[in-house]
Amino acid sequence: MFRAALRSLGQHRVRLLLTLLAVVVGVAFVAGTFIFTDSLKQSFDALFNAPQPDVTVSADSAFSAGGQGGGPGSGADQTPTVPSSLLANVTAVDGVASAHGMVTATGALVLGKDGKPVGRAGPPARAMSWLPDQSMSSLSLAAGQAPNGPGQVALLDSTATSAGVGIGDTVRLETPGGQLTSTVTGLVTRGIGGSDGGTLTVFDLPTAQKQMLGNTTTFTSIAVKASPGVSQAELANRLAPALPGHLKIETGAQRSADIANRLQTAFGFINTFLLAFALIALFVAIFLIFNTFSMLVAQRTRELALLRAVGASRSQVRQSVLVEAAVLGLIAAGIGVLGGIAVSQGLRGLLKVFGADLPAAPLVIQPRTIVVSLILGIGVTLISAYVPARRAASVPPVAAMRDDVSMPAKNLRIRGIIGAVLIVIAVLSALSATRDLSNNMRATQLVGVSAICALIGAIALAPILGRWFIGLCGMPIRGNAIGNLAVENGRRNPRRTAATASALAIGLALMSAIGVLAASTKASVAAVVDDTIGADFIVLGANFQPFRPDVFAAVKNTPGASTVTYTRQIPLAVGDDQGVLTGIQSGQFQQVFNLTMDSGTADNLLPGDAIVDSDTAKRLGISLGQNVPVDYVSGPGFLILRGTYKPAGPITGWISDVQTLTDAGGRDLDSAIYVRSAEGADPTTVKASLDKELAAFPAVKLQDQASLKDQINQQFDRVFGFIYALLALAVIVAFLGIVNTLALSVFERRREVGLLRAVGTSRGQIRRMVVIESVLIALFGALIGLSLGLIYGTLFRKVLESVGISKLAIPTGQIVWFVVLAVLGGIIAALWPAFTASRLDVLKAIASN
Amino acid sequence: MIAARANSLSKIYGDGDTRVTALDAVDVEIGAQQFTAIMGPSGSGKSTLMHCLAGLDSVTSGQVWIADTELSSLSDKALTRLRRDSVGFVFQAFNLVPTLTAIENITLPMDIAGRKPDPDWLNTVIDTVGLRDRLSHRPSELSGGQQQRVACARALASRPTIVFADEPTGNLDSKSGAEVLGFLRRSVDEFQQTIVMVTHDPNAASYADRVLFLADGRVVDEMFNPTSASVLERMKAFDTARA
Incomplete structure (x- = not known):
C-alpha cells in the first residue's frame, strides 16, 4: 500500500515540484527568521568578550537616544559631556589602573574628491577619539599609525574605501568645529559590535574635543581600567562616591547587555513581520497543496478503485494518500530549512543595504528551528491533503470498472451559508469600528476581525462568485467558439477555480491594502508639509x-x-x-x-x-x-x-x-x-x-x-518596497497554483482536447483556450483580492486617522498595474499547460480504452 | 467517383523487437456517396486504417488522398484544417464536449472555423436525427443514443467530403444502435454522404453498401450488399483460419 503511494509521488514530478515550492517558501521564511534571530543572539555573547573598558563614566544620558519629533530636520543633537577635570578624581580612586577621557560624537562628514559627503544618507557620520589603551578600545589599527595632532586622522577602512583615499593621502572633513584638511595616518577596524553602515573618523583626543565638542574641557565619557584583582562591579562601587551623582557609572558587562538589548528590540519587529509573512505564504500553500492532491486523487480514481476492489479498506486508501502528503511535507520542510539559511543570509544582506551591518555571527541552527520547520511543513501538507484523502477513500470499488469516472460534486449550499454569515459579521464589525473611532485600539481590532472574516467569507463564497464572475467576464468572448469553451472550462469546476483564485486573492488583498495605506501616508505627509x-x-x-x-x-x-x-x-x-x-x-x-x-x-x-x-x-x-x-x-x-x-x-x-x-x-x-x-x-x-x-x-x-516631500516619500518607499517584495513572493506562489490547476485540468480533459483537435481545432486555438481560462481565473482572484484590499486599506486608514494618516489616497495607477500584472501572470502561468495541451496526441486522447 | 484512396499504405509501430506492422502496403479506394464498413478481428489494423485515412495518424510509407488532397505531405496545420472542413467524425465514446449544449456541439467545427452554418441544411440534419427538443441540453442530460445522434449530426452539419465513424454503436443498446445506423444509412441515401465505418458487429456492417475485411494489416476480402448472416459467415472464417 505504502509502496504504491511512494511510487505515485515519483510519477508526478513536475506538479509535485510546484507544490513543494509553495511549502518550501513558507518553511524557509520561518526557519530563516529563527536562524537569523538565533545567530544574532549568539553574536551578542561575543560582545561580552570584546575589549572594552571595565567601567565607563558618562553623563546620565536620559537623552542618549536623541530627542523625538521636533519638526523637519529634527537635529536635536546635544552630546552629553563630562568635565575633563573629573579625570583626576577617577584616577585617584583606589583600584583604578588607568583612566582615559573619550569623545564619541556624530556630525563629522568625510568629503569625497567631488566635495560631497561620502556614505549613504541615513546612518550617522561618527567621530571618535583614539583610545591608546588597546585593551579597552573597540577600535584596532589595521594599517598605519594612530592619529596624533590636529592635522591627522584615521578612518574606518570602509570609510576610506568610499572616500577613495589611503594612508598618506589628505582628506577634507566637515565637522561642527569647521572644515579640516587632514592626512590619513591609519585605517582602523571596528571589533565586535558591527557597524550601522555609517562613516567613522578617528582623531586624537584634543582634536576630537575641539572639532566635535567645541572645547577642550569636556569628554563624552571616561574609560576606566581596573587594577588586577578588582572586579568591574567592585570598581564601579568604589568610583561612585568620588563622582557627582548625576553621572552614569556602567560596567563593561552592563554596557554589553545594553547593546544586546537594544539590538534585540530593534530586530524584534523584523522577526514579527517575517513570521507573519511566512504564515501568509503557508496559508497560500494550503490552497496549492489542496488542489494538487485533489488532482492526484482524481487522476488515480480508477487505480484507487481497483485497490478497493481487491480488498483495501477505506482507511488504507486514505492513509496511502496521507503518507504521500507526509513524505512530500518532509521533503519540503527539509529543503525549507536549507532555504532558511539562505533567507537568514539574505536578511543580513538586505539589512546591510538598509544601513545596518550586523556583528559577524556563526550560523546557529537550533534543534527547535528544525522541529518547528518539520512540524509546519508536514502539518500544513497533511492538513491540506486531508480532504482529498477522505475523498479518495470514498471512491467506490465499482469505479474501477467504469469508463468515465468523475468525483461526486458536492453541494455548495453549506459553503454559501458559511460565507454569507462571515460576510455579515465582517460588515457588522466594520460598521461598529467606524461608528466609534475615539478608542483607537478597539477600532483597529474590530477592523482586523472584520478583515479576517471578510477574507475567509470571500474564500468560502468564491466557488459561487466565481461561476458568476467568469460567466459575466466571459460575455464578450462568448460569441467565439474558443472563447466560449474557455469560459465554460473556467466555470465547470467552481471549487478548484475558487481555491486557485483565492490563493492569488490573499496576496493581492495584502498588497493593495498596503498600497492604500502607503499612498494615504504619503498624501498625508505631503498635506502636512504644505500646511x-x-x-x-x-x-x-x-x-x-x-x-x-x-x-x-x-x-x-x-x-x-x-x-x-x-x-x-x-x-x-x-x-x-x-x-x-x-x-x-x-x-x-x-x-x-x-x-x-x-x-x-x-x-x-x-x-x-x-x-x-x-x-x-x-x-x-x-x-x-x-x-x-x-x-x-x-x-x-x-x-x-x-x-x-x-x-x-x-x-x-x-x-x-x-x-x-x-x-x-x-x-x-x-x-x-x-x-x-x-x-x-x-x-x-x-x-x-x-x-x-x-x-x-x-x-x-x-x-x-x-524636495522635502520627495525625501520623506523615498523613506516610505524603501519600507513599503521591502513589504511588497515579500508579498510578491506569495503572489508568485499563487501563480504556481494556477499552473498546477491548469495542468490538472488539461490532464483531466485530455480526451476532450483530443476530440477538439480531431474535429479541426488547431494547436493555436487549444493554447488560446487554456490561456483565456487562466486569465479568467487570475482576473477573478485579482477582483476578490483588490476589492478586499481597497476596502480594508480604506478602513484601516480611517481608524488610523488619529495617528496622522489624515488623507485617504487610492493608488489608482498601482491598482491598474496589479490588474495588468494579474493578466500577464495568468498568461505566463498558462504557457506550459497550454503547450502540453496543444501537443496532446490526438489518437491517444480519443482512444476509447 | 472516389472520396478517399490509399496507395501502398504502410504503418509500422516500434522498432527492432517491438516492431509491429499495423498496415502492410494497403491499397484501398472508398467510393463517394457510398457507405463502406471496415471489419476485421482485433489487431487486424482496421482502426489504424481509418485513422490514417482520416488524417489523424501519420503514415510510415505510401500515400493517402481525401478527394484530391494528398495527406502525407501536409503539415499539422493543414491537416487540422482538412479535418475541420472536409472530414466528419463519430467516435465510439466521448464524442461531445461536456460544457457545450447539443446545438453548440453540432456546430462546433464551423464555430471553430469561424463560419456560419447553412441554416436550411442544419435544420434538415437536426430533423433527421430527431433532436429538435433536445438542442439546449448538455451531453450529461442526454442518453447514450441521443449523444451519438448529436455526434452524427455534428459530423454531417458541415457537409464534409467524408465521414468516419469508429465503432459508433459500440456503447449502445441494440435499439439505440439501430437508430444511429439507420440515420447513417439515410444520410447516404438521401443526402449522398460518403461514410466509412469501422465495426466488429456484423449487424452494423449489414447497413453498409460494401464491407472491407482486414486481417494482419492487409485487405483480404470485400463484400457488396452484405447481410448480417453473410458477414458473420465470413468472420467465422477468420476464427477458423486462426484456429
Missing part, C-alpha cells in the same frame, strides 16, 4: 545633523532671499516625558511655521517662555502661565507656558526663543534655516543663488516643499 511649512526654501543638515552657524550668514546674504531665519534644537525632558525644544529667532515665528494656536499666543516669546503642542500639554496636564520644571542635558531649568498649538504632523514639542536654548547650554549649531524669496523674485533664480552659496557647505542640503 505647516511657510517658507519657500529650507536648509537642512545632511542626515538632519545640526550644522555650523556660518551657513546662516551665507544664506542671509544671498540676493533674492528676503526673510531668513534659523532654528536650533536641543533635547529636553519634563519628568519622564522626553521631547525636543526648538528655538526660533524672536519675532520670526510666523515666517517659519503655519501653526494654528489652540490657546494663548506665540507672539513675543521671551527667553524662558515656551509654547507646546496641545497633545503634549494635555498629556503633561500643564496649563497656560504655568512654570514647568524641565531637564536639559546640562541640568534642570524652567519654562513658562505661553500657548498651545494644534499638533501638525512632524511639528510637535516645545518651541521657545533661541536664547532659551543658549541659556540651557545649547551649542551654536543650527538645525534648519528657513528662507522666503523676496517679493517678485523668481524662485528658480533664488534657488540657483542659494545653491551657489551653499556649495561651500557640504554638510547641508537645500530643500523646498517638493
Whole structure:
C-alpha cells in the first residue's frame, strides 16, 4: 500500500515540484527568521568578550537616544559631556589602573574628491577619539599609525574605501568645529559590535574635543581600567562616591547587555513581520497543496478503485494518500530549512543595504528551528491533503470498472451559508469600528476581525462568485467558439477555480491594502508639509545633523532671499516625558511655521517662555502661565507656558526663543534655516543663488516643499518596497497554483482536447483556450483580492486617522498595474499547460480504452 | 467517383523487437456517396486504417488522398484544417464536449472555423436525427443514443467530403444502435454522404453498401450488399483460419 503511494509521488514530478515550492517558501521564511534571530543572539555573547573598558563614566544620558519629533530636520543633537577635570578624581580612586577621557560624537562628514559627503544618507557620520589603551578600545589599527595632532586622522577602512583615499593621502572633513584638511595616518577596524553602515573618523583626543565638542574641557565619557584583582562591579562601587551623582557609572558587562538589548528590540519587529509573512505564504500553500492532491486523487480514481476492489479498506486508501502528503511535507520542510539559511543570509544582506551591518555571527541552527520547520511543513501538507484523502477513500470499488469516472460534486449550499454569515459579521464589525473611532485600539481590532472574516467569507463564497464572475467576464468572448469553451472550462469546476483564485486573492488583498495605506501616508505627509511649512526654501543638515552657524550668514546674504531665519534644537525632558525644544529667532515665528494656536499666543516669546503642542500639554496636564520644571542635558531649568498649538504632523514639542536654548547650554549649531524669496523674485533664480552659496557647505542640503516631500516619500518607499517584495513572493506562489490547476485540468480533459483537435481545432486555438481560462481565473482572484484590499486599506486608514494618516489616497495607477500584472501572470502561468495541451496526441486522447 | 484512396499504405509501430506492422502496403479506394464498413478481428489494423485515412495518424510509407488532397505531405496545420472542413467524425465514446449544449456541439467545427452554418441544411440534419427538443441540453442530460445522434449530426452539419465513424454503436443498446445506423444509412441515401465505418458487429456492417475485411494489416476480402448472416459467415472464417 505504502509502496504504491511512494511510487505515485515519483510519477508526478513536475506538479509535485510546484507544490513543494509553495511549502518550501513558507518553511524557509520561518526557519530563516529563527536562524537569523538565533545567530544574532549568539553574536551578542561575543560582545561580552570584546575589549572594552571595565567601567565607563558618562553623563546620565536620559537623552542618549536623541530627542523625538521636533519638526523637519529634527537635529536635536546635544552630546552629553563630562568635565575633563573629573579625570583626576577617577584616577585617584583606589583600584583604578588607568583612566582615559573619550569623545564619541556624530556630525563629522568625510568629503569625497567631488566635495560631497561620502556614505549613504541615513546612518550617522561618527567621530571618535583614539583610545591608546588597546585593551579597552573597540577600535584596532589595521594599517598605519594612530592619529596624533590636529592635522591627522584615521578612518574606518570602509570609510576610506568610499572616500577613495589611503594612508598618506589628505582628506577634507566637515565637522561642527569647521572644515579640516587632514592626512590619513591609519585605517582602523571596528571589533565586535558591527557597524550601522555609517562613516567613522578617528582623531586624537584634543582634536576630537575641539572639532566635535567645541572645547577642550569636556569628554563624552571616561574609560576606566581596573587594577588586577578588582572586579568591574567592585570598581564601579568604589568610583561612585568620588563622582557627582548625576553621572552614569556602567560596567563593561552592563554596557554589553545594553547593546544586546537594544539590538534585540530593534530586530524584534523584523522577526514579527517575517513570521507573519511566512504564515501568509503557508496559508497560500494550503490552497496549492489542496488542489494538487485533489488532482492526484482524481487522476488515480480508477487505480484507487481497483485497490478497493481487491480488498483495501477505506482507511488504507486514505492513509496511502496521507503518507504521500507526509513524505512530500518532509521533503519540503527539509529543503525549507536549507532555504532558511539562505533567507537568514539574505536578511543580513538586505539589512546591510538598509544601513545596518550586523556583528559577524556563526550560523546557529537550533534543534527547535528544525522541529518547528518539520512540524509546519508536514502539518500544513497533511492538513491540506486531508480532504482529498477522505475523498479518495470514498471512491467506490465499482469505479474501477467504469469508463468515465468523475468525483461526486458536492453541494455548495453549506459553503454559501458559511460565507454569507462571515460576510455579515465582517460588515457588522466594520460598521461598529467606524461608528466609534475615539478608542483607537478597539477600532483597529474590530477592523482586523472584520478583515479576517471578510477574507475567509470571500474564500468560502468564491466557488459561487466565481461561476458568476467568469460567466459575466466571459460575455464578450462568448460569441467565439474558443472563447466560449474557455469560459465554460473556467466555470465547470467552481471549487478548484475558487481555491486557485483565492490563493492569488490573499496576496493581492495584502498588497493593495498596503498600497492604500502607503499612498494615504504619503498624501498625508505631503498635506502636512504644505500646511505647516511657510517658507519657500529650507536648509537642512545632511542626515538632519545640526550644522555650523556660518551657513546662516551665507544664506542671509544671498540676493533674492528676503526673510531668513534659523532654528536650533536641543533635547529636553519634563519628568519622564522626553521631547525636543526648538528655538526660533524672536519675532520670526510666523515666517517659519503655519501653526494654528489652540490657546494663548506665540507672539513675543521671551527667553524662558515656551509654547507646546496641545497633545503634549494635555498629556503633561500643564496649563497656560504655568512654570514647568524641565531637564536639559546640562541640568534642570524652567519654562513658562505661553500657548498651545494644534499638533501638525512632524511639528510637535516645545518651541521657545533661541536664547532659551543658549541659556540651557545649547551649542551654536543650527538645525534648519528657513528662507522666503523676496517679493517678485523668481524662485528658480533664488534657488540657483542659494545653491551657489551653499556649495561651500557640504554638510547641508537645500530643500523646498517638493524636495522635502520627495525625501520623506523615498523613506516610505524603501519600507513599503521591502513589504511588497515579500508579498510578491506569495503572489508568485499563487501563480504556481494556477499552473498546477491548469495542468490538472488539461490532464483531466485530455480526451476532450483530443476530440477538439480531431474535429479541426488547431494547436493555436487549444493554447488560446487554456490561456483565456487562466486569465479568467487570475482576473477573478485579482477582483476578490483588490476589492478586499481597497476596502480594508480604506478602513484601516480611517481608524488610523488619529495617528496622522489624515488623507485617504487610492493608488489608482498601482491598482491598474496589479490588474495588468494579474493578466500577464495568468498568461505566463498558462504557457506550459497550454503547450502540453496543444501537443496532446490526438489518437491517444480519443482512444476509447 | 472516389472520396478517399490509399496507395501502398504502410504503418509500422516500434522498432527492432517491438516492431509491429499495423498496415502492410494497403491499397484501398472508398467510393463517394457510398457507405463502406471496415471489419476485421482485433489487431487486424482496421482502426489504424481509418485513422490514417482520416488524417489523424501519420503514415510510415505510401500515400493517402481525401478527394484530391494528398495527406502525407501536409503539415499539422493543414491537416487540422482538412479535418475541420472536409472530414466528419463519430467516435465510439466521448464524442461531445461536456460544457457545450447539443446545438453548440453540432456546430462546433464551423464555430471553430469561424463560419456560419447553412441554416436550411442544419435544420434538415437536426430533423433527421430527431433532436429538435433536445438542442439546449448538455451531453450529461442526454442518453447514450441521443449523444451519438448529436455526434452524427455534428459530423454531417458541415457537409464534409467524408465521414468516419469508429465503432459508433459500440456503447449502445441494440435499439439505440439501430437508430444511429439507420440515420447513417439515410444520410447516404438521401443526402449522398460518403461514410466509412469501422465495426466488429456484423449487424452494423449489414447497413453498409460494401464491407472491407482486414486481417494482419492487409485487405483480404470485400463484400457488396452484405447481410448480417453473410458477414458473420465470413468472420467465422477468420476464427477458423486462426484456429
